[in-house]
Amino acid sequence: MCKLFYLKYMNKEDSIYFNVDAGLIDRLGRELVGRAETAVSELIKNAYDADAKMVEVDFIDTQEKGGTLVIRDDGVGMTLDQLRNGFMTISSTDKIHNPKSLRYNRSKAGKKGIGRFATQRLGEKLIIITQTLESDDAIKLTVNWDDYKIDTALTSVENKIEFIPKARKEGTTLIIENLRESWSEADLRRVYRYVSDLLQPDYISDRSKELGLAINSDEFFKVVFRQISDNQPKIIADTNKMLLSKALAVIEGYVDSSQDGYCMVTSNSLDLSDDIIAIYNSEKTPKFHNLGEVHFKVYYFIYQREKYYADGISKTELSNIQKIANEQGGIRxxxxxxxVVPYGESNNDWLHIDKRYYNESGTNAPFGNRNVFGFVEIIDSNGNLFEETASREGLIENYAFRELTTFLHKALMAGRDRIRYAVEKLKKEVYQNNPSSTNQNEPPKTTFEKLEDLFKNVDDLVNNSSSDKSVATQNLKQSTQKIVKELKGDFQSIIDELGMLRVLAGLGLTIGEFTHEVVQFTPSIMGDLSVLGNQNLNDNGIQSLENLKRTIHLFTSYTSYFNATVSANVSRELKPQDVEKVVSQFRKVIQADLEKLNIELEIETYGYDLVSLPMHSSEWTSILFNLYTNAKKAIRRKSTDGKLKIVVGKEGKYVYLEFADNGDGIPVNNKARIFDAFFTTSSPVGFDASDDEKLTGTGLGLKIVKDIIQTYGGSIDIIDPETGYATCFKIELPLATNKQREEYEQYDV
Structure with a gap:
């Protein structure tokens, strides 16, 4: 908004000057301040900027329209010049020239100068009474907003100024009469919560204290709300106190002064005290160049699962928190x-948390706005990075804002993956815990063994004679109840896994259909490339054509390989797999990718007849591609020239395969968890990633690999790598028997 000046007409025929219609005031009041709570908060911000310690807000007879609002502060007050050049100058530059308050050196709340329009938005008449320590009198200004009508010059509207005796040493009182809206007690509580949340919590970071920013535990700034009806005052307070200390887990993170992003998850209940997780902006640009001094903290709850909370929480407490979360949950x-509103308001999903995660299946750790109470702090004292819109309803969505949402999305996704992994582990422990067992070293029974025990117990209960129905019967009942409880846990795990498998199966069908269609286009593509090669191209054209040929060759190698794998797997026939040939074929497929990424692959083979027991050909594809994908990510994170080594051989009755890379390695405390469902060290994908991209790096890959291998009686472990490598996986699978090999003498791998 342009700064408006009072312009005196001059007697020059070659000049013309702006004038302003008084109706602009009404438009600015309605358009700059959209909501009543925003208007009240703007006036409280002005009191904060005036170094007030206490602000009293009285709503007098406001159950109907026409009531009165009084906002009284004990700040430094205003002189006549400050009133004229500040409050009475539209779009005053005072906060630009003086960004810090005089007495307490507070960072001022804003630069828009729309407090005066907030009073116009609220009521028809404004009375300001202000005094400073040095003044002998108080100044009383009366503004009738209805005088600012269209077709009236702004400079022709008079506002009465009086000098009256001081009622107190210093401070300012705003009296807004003839309120344009009614205010019920529920409205007042809503505004109170809004204003209570106006100042950021002091538990996000220590930077706010160091920089002198507003925090809601500041003993030098208090806000009191009262509802006064028939001269009877009633204190308005928020009776809902969030029990943040009861949270199941806390996710917190920051972007430091070097523009690097990090996050971590802590939870006593879930046994999470994780090391710091690096968050990257993108593969090509890991730093968040438009961010600095960003912190966040998110408190996470799962409802109706009080047994997950090791520190203790009652059903009633958890239920109350859930009720509060339904209205106040989200990330502010x-x-x-x-x-800054509306971020974190009810139904405001600015980080797309509900859209992406709340209704997903396959996990017992829901992640939505109703599961979190979150707070984000951005420090930008000069306003160079983040700028609020003119209405104070949100930030301008520039590069910095987009980087902020990217960082928060990726950090929350990383935190969510850690929590999901821990909850999955805890859930199994809860259901499978058997404290009454007399032999703690006894191996856990399979689901089928538990079912057999259940059938036996039921049979014993049915066939017991009437004389036996005493202690023995009671013991049978207790044993049956224990088995049923364990089976519930088993079946819940199966249901969760089926949910995961549905997603993977859907993706498999999509890949199968895609590769089938792409293969049909390959002859046409290669024909067009041949025609282009016969054209009279310049040097740049020839180079571009060669690059295109290499890219298409890499693409068709992948699609042909997957198409053949999918086709071979349709019959579901198991065949012995020559592991040496499997690895050789795999190398051909990824060779172009290796060259593109400057990764060296070495293959060593020891022995002969390295044939595993009968398997699906697609299963070896899944195993090798998972290991290769993880290795590429580790190499990329280390930013080094890549080296891979695959060793194939046999030991006793097993064929083995070792897969090593020189990436950034696996921390010692993660090695025991790397094969667990939902545990991942991958960097989260982008804010607008597709569903297929989201599926990668979810912590399911190595679990699926382990499940495949264990299904066939094999094992996969992390072993010490050779010199020059950081990580090495060793897979062992039973060798094919002579009978199995004879049955498939003509097998083709």
Whole structure:
């Protein structure tokens, strides 16, 4: 908004000057301040900027329209010049020239100067009474907003100024009469919560204290709300106190002064005290160049699962928190100490948490706005990175804002994956825990063995004679109840896994259909490339054609390989697999990718007849591609020239395969968890990633690999790598028997 000046007409025929219609005031009030709670918060911000310690807000007879709002602060007050050049100058530059308050050196709340329009938005008449320590009198200004009508010059509207005796040493009182809206007690509680959340919590980071930003535990700034009806005051307070200390887990993170992003998850209940997780902007640009001094903290809850909370929480407490979360859950944003709406408001899903995660299946760790109470702090004192819109309803969505949402999305996704992994592990422990067992070293029974025990117990209960129905019967009942409880846990795990498998099966069908269609286009593509090669191209054209040929060759190698694998797997026939040939074929498929990424692959073979027991050909494809994909990510994270080594041989009755890479390695504390469902060290995908991209790096890959191998009586472990390598997986599978090999003498791998 352009700064408006009072312009005196001059007697020059060659000049013309702007004038302003008084109706602009009404438009600015309605358009700059959209909501009543925003208007009240703007006035409280002004009191904060005036170094007030206490702000009293009285709603007098406001159950109907026409009531009165009084906002009284004990700040430094205003002189006549400050009133004229500040409040009475539209779009005053005072906060630009003086970004810090005089007495307490507070960072001022804003630069828009729309507090005066907030009073116009709220009521028809404004009375300002202000005084400073040095003044002998108080100044009283009366503004009738209805005088600012269209077709009236702004400079022709008079506002009465009076000098009256001081009622107190210093401070400012705003009296807004003839309120344009009614205010019920529920409305007041809503505004109170809004204003209570206006100042950012002090538990996000220590930077706000160091920089002198607003925090809601500041003993030098208090806000009191009262509802006064028939001269009877009633304190408005928020009776809902969030029990953040009871959270199941806490996700927190930051972007440091070097523009690097990090996050971590802590939870006593889930046994999570994880090391710091690096968050990358993108593969090509890992740093968040438009961010600095960003912090966040998110408190996570799972409802109706009080047994997950090791620190203790009752059903009633958890139920109350859930009720509060239904209305107040979400992630709020604070800029320079003050809240920015509408982020974190009810039904505001600015980080697309509900859209992406709340209704997903296959996990017992739901992740939605109703599961979190979150707070984001951005420090941008000069306003160079983040700028609020003119209405104070959100930030302008520039590069910095987009990087912020990218960082938060990826950090929350990384935190969610850690929590999901831990909950999956805890859930199994809860259901499978058997404290009454007399032999703690006894191996756990399979689901089928438990079912057999259940049938036996039921049979014993049915066939017991009436004389036996005493202690023995009671013991049978207790044993049956224990088995049923364990089976519930087994079946729940199966249901969760089926949910995961449905997603994978759907993706498999999509890949199968895609590769089938692509193969049909290959002859046409190669024909067109041949025609282009016969054209009279310049050097740049020839180079571009060669690059295109290499790219298409890599693409068709992958699609042909997957198409053949899918086709071979349709029959579901198991065949012995020559592991040496499997690896050789795999190398041909990824060779172009290896060259493109400058990765060296070495293959060593020891022995002969390295044939595994009968398997699906697609299963070896899944195993090798999972290991290769993980290795590429580890090499990329280390930013080094890649080296891979595959060793194939046999030991006793087993064929083995070792897969090593020189990436960034696996931390010692992660090695025991790397094969667990939902555990991942991969960097989260982008904010707008596709469903297929989201599926990668979810912590399912190595679990699926382990499940495949264990199904055939094999094993996969992390072993010490050779010199020059950081990680090495060793797979062992039973060798094919002579009978199996005879049955498939003509097998083709």
């Amino acid at each position: 944003l604070y800029r320079n100490g003050f809240r």
